[in-house]
Amino acid sequence: MAIEYRGVSKTFADGTTAVDAFSLRLDSRTTTVFVGSSGCGKTTLLRMVNRMVEPSAGQVLIDDVDVATRKPVELRRSIGYVMQHAGLLPHRKVIDNVATPLRLIGVPRADARRRAHEAIEKVGLDAAIATRYPGQLSGGQQQRVGVARGLVADPNILLMDEPFGAVDPIIRAELQQELLRLQRELGKTIVFVTHDIDEAFLLGDRVVILQTGAQIAQVGTPAEILAAPADDFVSRFVGVDRGRRSLRIQHIDGRQVVVDGDGRPAGVLT
Amino acid sequence: MTWFEQNQSYIWQLAVQHFWLSIIPIVLGFLTALPLGWIAARHRRPRAVILSAGSIVYTIPSLPLLIVLPSVLGTSFLDPINVIIALTAYAAALLVHTATDAFTQVPSAVIDSASASGYSGWQRALTVELPLAGPVLLAGVRVVSVSTVSIATIGPLIGVSNLGALFTDGFQRGFTTEIVIGVIAVVALALVLDLLWVGIGRFAMPWQRVRQVAS
């Protein structure tokens, strides 16, 4: 499921231009990460794919079909969506929360619950939490449930809007690894939004660095961007100009220690 | 409208009585609710009791309360003091909820830093928490003001004269105009009081007038 943005723009009612003539083709079965500071338009771009936001100009296409020609409700039922704070229904049990996308497309309850159980285990959660309510779960658990819900209908496209932003760093690292494992297994077309460049480099097959108005500062694989930043903005954003990413080798006690620009050790060459 | 012109001084008299019958309970109710709300915001156990008591008092219908009060308090049946006490009770009951919310929403970070800076308990309550609770308190006073002016109109039913007399008199004489004028007068009085509270609010909380820059 390839996604394509063609000359997409979005100006909101209050006059702000969130997206200005954005064009990009996202390959299927890859993870594309939109990264940039707050207000650069990355979330707006994401939400155009499932028509939560309608472009003021241009088109968004999925497999060469303009999403504007599809009914929003039907379109959204075919796409998985994971957001910050999970957005779980607090008055429904976890199992019913995860099963909801299936129930929406008419899957019988017993079937839906069975598949929901599978999804819950797939994201690394204990089956026992299925009968609990979201209010009884930790932030990290809620986020995993959110991911399970996004995957349960086996959509080809998964939209993720800063899904790990609200949990603490240790949980975030776990969730990121979980996502990488899932992607190796499932091969979805993932569009991921974050403001954290490290997360973008960790998760993205392709990283799109954005400036205000969704202007593309650079597109490429993490290695390409690090090796050849397009301009000063990208260098600063990625941290190449600072000590952390400028690594060199120091010889200490016969070992080759990798140190950063400030002389702090980052690792050892093996 | 000539009836109106003929009876302007009568209506004005009623309005003045209504004004006092309203403003005293509002002020007394506010002064009663303020410390109760502060306590309820800070301490869990008293909060349940205070808020429940407030709810129960507010649940009691007005006319029955006015009738039962003299027996309970030992006052004379026709004494305006009954109306003032009943209205004060309602005002306090409503404002206790508002005051609790108002003090609860004062950011604990601000309270902490005030304590750390060396403010004593009283100082902190009066000079830090009260002003920050101000906007919510003001909103509550405005709501209570409208309902007090409205409820007071049943005074004439037990012989306490105010603008409500225009309704009872108009009804007994079958004179619709008098009733309409009465409604307009009551609403007008409520508006006047509202402007008074807003004015006091502007005076007491000048920082609210400045447009917030940082958010």
Next chain:
Amino acid sequence: MSGVIPQSWDWLTDGAHWSGADGFPHRLAEQLGYTALTVSIATAIALPIGLWIGHTGRLRGVAVVVTGSLRALPTLGVLTFMVLWRGIGLTPAVVALVVLAIPPLLAGAYAGLESVDRQTINAARAMGMTEWQVLGTVEIPLALPLIIGGIRSAVLQVVATATVAAYIGLGGLGRYLFDGIAVRDYPQMVAGSVVVVLLALILDAAFAATQRVAQNAAAPQ
């Protein structure tokens, strides 16, 4: 006045006051009847409008102004005006009671919907729920405590105003108050008042319990 309380008790327990058209059971039934009728009509009017306003977010400013204005109208004024305008009888009185009961219902509905977390609604839409599904499966269940709170306020409001409506000829428990006032029959007045107060407290407690049930269903911990 000190004799009034035991006298009222005597009045209350006098068997003669428990039968016939002017007996407690009948008057209580009338009071409950007016209340049920008024609240049903007012709910049928105010709830759909309030839900629409809360769901779409439109006309909220208008709703706040209308609610505030209706709340400012003095009960006695509206009652006496309606009766003079349309004549004595059940209909004008009920119309007046309905108008006065609308504000809490309307406010309960749109405030209830507004209290629902926007993120939850967002996620529901993004999953592909239709607007009706979002309203029915997400917004209303989560808004239910506040909606019930609005109904609770309205019921108490109507019990109180129906009591005053005895002044314009309506039946119900208010009859004891006004008949008593007319002839300075304190025991009757006080007895009637106590019964009204008890009715209000009982209804309030019942609704409070219902609200707690809805609250637990909306956010199970």
